[in-house]
Amino acid sequence: MGEVLVLAARGLCGGLFVMAFALIGELVMPKQFAGIFSAAPSVALAGMTITMAVNGAVPVAESAFGMIAGAIALVAYCASAVPLVTRLGATVGTVAALAAWAATATVCRVLLTVVG
Structure with missing residues (x-):
């Protein structure tokens, strides 16, 4: 059950980071930079946040x-x-x-x- 909770937390945290970075992407000019602020950094930060909480x-x-x-x-x-x-x-x-x-x-x- 612990693995399921960690997986759910990663998904939730990843979704929140993706939303935050998508918002940053909408605010920056020019719009070509929006991709830089979308998926990769947010997923990396989400994974690292959960890893820090679980494993140190x-x-x-x-x-x-x-x-x-x-x-x-x-x-x-x-x-x-x-x-x-x-x-x-x-x-x-x-x-x-x-x-x-x-x-x-x-x-x-x-x-x-x-x-x-």
Whole structure:
């Protein structure tokens, strides 16, 4: 029953954060920024809030480090994808950009683990 309550709390908390971030998205100009303030940050914050309440700070810190590494890796993927796809074609360029993402995520995760 405890797992069901945690799952329900995550859903409720996630919904509240999504609504709050959607409101922020409606208030910002230009509207292209609305997506930044919608799903991803709110779901991450909701998950971290419930994890903090149930398991404490250590798992939240680990999640935060993973999110930081993933965000840096996503920037590396986006920055490398267009030139690689242009030069190498869609399939090979995408695989190369994905390799850049994986390498960046791995390095960032290791470095953030050492620092944290």
